[in-house]
Amino acid sequence: MSRAPALPLAEQPVDVRLMNGVAAGVFVLAGAALLAAGVAWLSRAPLFTIHAVEIDGDLGRNSVHTIRANAMPRLRGNFFSLDLDQGREAFEAVPWVRSAVVRRVWPDRLAVRLEEHRAAAVWQGDDGNDRLVNSYGELFDANVGDVEDDGLPAFSGPDEAAASVLAMYRRLQPLFEPLDAAIGELHLSHRGSWRVELDSGATLELGRGSEDEVLARAARFVRTLPEVTARWRAPLEYADLRHTDGYAVRLRGVTTKTIN
Structure with a gap:
């Protein structure tokens, strides 16, 4: 005896269609629950614990041991659950680290590439809290004693002007080379x-x-100063270049002179 052909979906009774819909929904929910359970298991499975961190890039101011000791306690999660942005922040919190790129390496490692700050100057804060200026003109906190022997210039001014002060220094410094002089400090007032x-x-x-x-x-000052110091045979103590048509100088042991 042959079976009756199945009715098209649209011609099935309402209760049958409802049961089919409920069954499909149950299957979807069950699948989602299984997926969630799988994710939860992966997040706790010791098999995927981070066992190694490979560090590459600039390591001039920090050792691999120091970086790991500072960053590892801040990492949360395993290979799958670790938030890479939080991992990046953990490494960038290490002194002297400017930026970090963190990526996963299957099945239990992290690869980290670091860029360290390159100190360009000491930044003298109004509150006595000295910081450093990197080669990008960014202020950062680090032990200033680490650069005491580097002969860095000292800058001061509004914090938001650090990049402008560095840019001015880079343009000014070559001007003083004919005088065999270097900029020790550069200040920008408010x-x-x-x-x-x-x-x-x-x-x-x-x-x-x-x-x-x-x-x-x-x-103009650098171009004409040798003639002035040679005339009075005395080294420079002070110069005021804010005059419209010249400048005023004070030489050691000589009264202030205005040069036009």
């Missing part, structure tokens, strides 16, 4: 006025204005 302390002990008031305007005043 009103935008620049002051330089040379390694000879001389102070230069450069005044306000655009970078190009300040550099032009400094270049």
